[in-house]
Amino acid sequence: MGMDSDLYCEGLVRCFGSNAAVDHVSLDVPAGTFFSILGPSGCGKTTLLRLLAGFDKPDQGDIHIRGQRMNDVPPNRRPVNMVFQHLALFPTMTVGDNIGYGLKRRKMPLAERRKRIARVLEQVGLPELEHRNPQELSGGQRQRVALARCLVLEPTLLLLDEPLGALDLKLREQMKVELKHLQKQFGTTFVYITHDQSEAMVMSDQVAVMRDGRFDQVAPPEELYREPATPFVAGFVGDNNRLSGELVSVRDDLAEIRLDDGVLVQGRVASDNLRTGHRAELYIRPESLVLSGDALSAGFSSMQAKVRTTLFDGANSRVEAENCGQPVYARLPQDGSAPRLSADSSIRLAWNPALARVFGADSL
């Protein structure tokens, strides 16, 4: 950890005019990690990646790769390679020449180059394609060529700029899994940026959620999902319901709030700016909501809601209901045992307070 990590950054700042695209970001990525930076567009993640690649210089802060300070090292001297969003395969070269380009720059003899090109193509599952033009390949194949072009150079760090964005849904699902396998197989440290939370969750060992140039939370995917540190993370990572009300009391780590229809509900305290009598927000995941008749487990909180419609989507089927004008989504049981829910009928939604998280309304 620390300075010996594959990537270690301290207080990175990059401003455009008066706007800080990257605002005091620090990160520490140990060797062999699949590290994702997840954020909405415009959050500064691309700027951060370009700082790491060396296409742009930080205004403040240091970038260390394997303990070496990289701030003044030009991109062609960094042990870092990048898979671009639109791949940027050289259209005037064959697949083999694309992959050989970097090796040639290292003055590697032709025979050795050929061997390495053939081997890396084998590893990414595209043997015998080296004489084809990139334009003749399918989207998924081009993706793999772009990866091979970087991996053949055995970089310390591989940067990926939303490379799956251009693929269709099915292929994207497939490539997600494949990328993860390739990363394990090569053992290279990946820094992957995306706005798609499912990509980040499936592939990563660590995910940093970025907003307005800062990291909101850096955690493994499961922790990010179960213990979001900020309301932004709670709302951005996975589906979540937000219920707002007034904080009534805080007991141990349970906060009680009064919803706008007067019902008292509970959730776990998630931020330290909760003050009694002030507004607070409770986040509860759709799959944590239970459709209950009368039988309620002890200690569960519940509220009344009006059914708007049911959304059938296989295992992800949900009911859309309404509480105090706010939409609330609840997961329907997967065994089809859900009661027939007609529109405008009233249902009771219950949850275990340990699964809900309460933030002060003004916490960022």
Next chain:
Amino acid sequence: MKSSVSRLSLWLLLTPFLLWIVLLVLLPHLQMLRVSFQVRESWDTIAWGIEQYQNFFTESYYWRTFVRTGMMSLFTTFLTLIIAFPIAWYIARLARGRSKGILFLACLIPFWASELVRTYGWMILLRESGLFSSWLQAVGWVDGPVEMLYNDVAVIIGLVYNGLLFMVVPLVTTLDGMDENLVEAGYDLGGGHGTVLREIVVPWAMPGIVSGCIVVFMLTLGSYLTPVLMGGKDSAWFTEQIFTQFITRFNWEQGAALGVLLLVLSSVIVWLGLKISGQSLRKVMG
């Protein structure tokens, strides 16, 4: 019914183009080809022969001028490319928004004046009593007035200046379409400036380079005013010889033969250029 209407409209649309090609390009050239093989035996008898072409090869002044014109045109084209490339790069890749349009316009503005006026502009700068000469004297680098006109350098300056726009436009068009990430990927994978230029930018811009070179080469080879005015009497440009045959000597047969040879020369060089650069005319002009 419908197909005959669409066929009619196709022909109507094609008519101006066909008239232009046939009347202004094809017929004159065929006529010229015919005249070039005529041998005038007396004032009213004409025979067929290749005397004019023989003249070209036996009279060393003809073919030397011919070779000289070809070589200087090639050099001018190359020089124009070297000068135009950074300009085009700047306009296409670095300039943004308004400044892009203004720079493009700045390249275009000289062409609002005729070639004659542009050439006289250069003559004002370069002549013995001109601007450059008096500056050099004012700075004290030379003692007396310097004549910078009437030599090959002056001719090439004029020709490069005339060709620049026709090189810049196709280059800007191709470079404009290049993905910025290609250049970045070139650096990212370990390439230096030279490598990125040689391996990525130039191959990408090749269609633009070749089409610019063809246009500039043709213009230069066939230009008349600039070599005559800036090179003076001894500029020995091939078009001058054609002019002399037609107008001064009134020897249309010889003039036509020289004209045909010039056409053959330019076609051969363009064909060679396309072969060497591995481009096809369709790719370059489409």
